[in-house]
Amino acid sequence: MDLLEAIKTRRSIRRYKETPVPEELLKTVLNAARLAPSANNAQPWRIIVVTDEDVKLKLAAGANNQKFIAQAPIILVACGLPDEAFQTVGGYMSSHVMDVSIALDHLTLVAHSVGLGTCWIAWFKEDKVREALGVPEDVRVVAMTPLGYPDEAPERPPRKNLEELVLHERYQ
Secondary structure (H helix, E strand, O other): OOHHHHHHHOOEOOOEOOOOOOHHHHHHHHHHHHOOOOHHHOOOEEEEEEOOHHHHHHHHHHOOOOOHHHHOOEEEEEEEOHHHOOOOEOOOEOOHHHHHHHHHHHHHHHHHHOOOEEOOEOOOOHHHHHHHHOOOOOOEEEEEEEEEOEOOOOOOOOOOOHHHHOOOOOOO
16 A cells, blocks of 8 residues: 555544454554654654553543553554653744654554554543553653554545645735
8 A cells, every 4th residue: 555545544443353463563563653753863752562451441541431442452652752852843842742643643554554453542641541551750641542453444534625724825
């Protein structure tokens, strides 16, 4: 599958088969995140691979009881390291959230291209996730995604027209 096709056809998957994800496929997906660009090439992220059923249930509970998260064979938790990130993006923020997001986007697109499903999870209580995984205070939990073989094929949600999203020369 080429990149544009992966972008066009990727969906948020909320139902997963119990089929385990082979280790080599997991490495392929994680390597896509490793290869992502980052501000100043800082690469300020860590990805925690969670397969333990009890821990997955804690993560689902910490994600406002989104139980489908724990049904996937794997949950990937993407963490940002503010102290390692480029500190002056736009003159007002650290790059770690953007850098982690780029890495996770690479990961989700490659996962889709090899037949796996994902779903960005950004609605969670960071303290609950931090506690479940032993994440240190100087590290931020940015997002999570379940990872597994899809057990559904959702329709594409509506998208705004390009003309609504793109401005030329000035913000008007």
